[in-house]
Amino acid sequence: MRFFNTAAATFVATIFLYSLLPVDAQSVFDVISNDRQLTLLRTFLTTTPGLANKLRSSTDITIFAPTNQAFANVLSNPNVDLSPAQIAQILRYHFVPSGEFLASDISDGLQLRSAFQSERLTFQVNSTGVFVNNFSQVVQPNMMASNGVIHKIGNTPALPRTILNALSAPTRPPTTPAPVPVMQPVPAPAPAPDGLGNIVEVACHCIGPTDEAFAALDPSLVEALTTPAYKFHLQEILLYHAFESILQGPNLLDSFSVLSPEGLFLTTLNTAEDRVQFRSPDGQSLVLNDGAANVVVADVAASNGVIHAIDAVLLPSFLQETVATVIASDTSNLSTLTSLLNQAGLVEVLSGDGPFTVFAPINEAFDVLTELPDLDTLTDILTYHVVAGMYPSTLIEDGLELTTVLGSTIRFSVTEMGVMINDNVPIETTDTVAGNGIVHKIGGILLP
């Protein structure tokens, strides 16, 4: 299971990259997403239609965020079987839409209306600390986001009255149908020594290609993928085999949709949010992506989730992309570059074998050009932004010089302001992968 461990390690690396976003740019949802104690909350939010978006776009909000441990304390109780609808109600009950309440605004006896049917949360403040509904203790107050504030709560999530009543009902009516999809509580993971293991343990349900599956790939591709230059390509392929969803249960065959003609589609953790199709033609076997791979060993329990071994490596969508299509598809930031590449006839070059590293000026970068240069000058400028070879951000260090396709070099410096090229052009967004290269967005034009 070496494959899975690598997947785990790279997934942690991804989380790290996300957490480098400047704090003031992070929405409540981003802050929750980047917190390793809140991975279950994040998972529940993303599977509750509309709510994740509210936490990104509403302003002046307060969220009481149950930790993984708090959720686990409830979900691991064998007498509790919450449906996805009840989980959604619980989430809304932790969302105060009517203001940003800092810890200093919360006094003993205060009541705030939640987004779940305006049902109230009641606060207790005493020498032990701050409590919600006499039970859920605030364990980390005042986590600030651009659009509100988050207070982490421990013990258990606060439960709205309707759910408390349902839980305290003596027996469930035997006729109650099981909610679909089946909720499988994830036991609280033991904290990993480095404190990061839970992200993977809680959030990652994986399918892992067997050694034979790798052997079937082009050996030069496999070799390339193990080198540092292809770090992000490998990461994207591994994440295409990893799923965040915990709603389907560890045994995929338990889910009714896999028996339907369309099968069940699960979104993977890769950047493109590609989906993988799971279908069972006979209720016994599992076929992926219309026969691209078969599950050969299902439900291998691992300390960090569940692995289904498959007999072929699944190929994510980015492998069909070229640096040219990656640039063309970024219509909000790279449309000017796209049209200039077309005018200079360079799209065909960038659709070739590569590998290419492209430093792609965003639209604003072209504002300095008062008029369009002649075609030769334009071609020189554009080819000065392309390097033959694969240079992910992790290989770019202070003092590095790279020879461009034009022939002259560009030079990198790592400063407090970030990474600069030729001392004056900042790198803005790094490491968008394509089958034939990698694209970094830059905030200015490089002039040869």
Ligand SMILES: *[C@@H]1O[C@H](CO)[C@@H](O)[C@H](O)[C@H]1NC(C)=O
């Ligand atoms: C909290 O506990 C106090 C004291 O036992 C009780 O009077 C109050 O009603 C409780 N509040 C809630 C919201 O359960």
Ligand SMILES: *[C@@H]1O[C@H](CO)[C@@H](O)[C@H](O)[C@H]1NC(C)=O
């Ligand atoms: C503070 O309030 C909480 C919640 O009602 C309660 O469990 C705890 O015992 C109280 N602490 C003290 C010192 O009264």
Ligand SMILES: *[C@@H]1O[C@H](CO)[C@@H](O)[C@H](O)[C@H]1NC(C)=O
């Ligand atoms: C690109 O466009 C989006 C909006 O579509 C914006 O949020 C982002 O900051 C832009 N810049 C870069 C460098 O990606």
